[in-house]
Amino acid sequence: MGAVFKTFFPPLPNALQSYKFTVIALRDLAKYVDPAVNPKDPFRVIEDRKKLIEAKRDGNSARPAKNNAELKFWLENAPRRSIYTPLEAR
Secondary structure, eight states: OOHHHHHHHHHHHHHHHTTOOOOOOGGGGGGGGGGOOSSSSSTTHHHHHHHHHHTTTTOOOOOSSSSSSHHHHHHHHHHHSSSSHHHOOO
């Protein structure tokens, strides 16, 4: 990974490596994606997002904790099982 990437996204390289992701440059994208395949409606995702905003939804599938016990469990366990630093998990 390039030095610029590591400078601006310090925790990310470790996370990507731990999940065995491969980082590629945009110039290499054609090796992995068929440029001849085009979506039927490339603006569909934008239109869907606009509808979510109008409905005052963010499209996030996360749910709030049901109670303080559930929240406490998450706060104590999630940072140990995730790629996030303690600061990011707050």
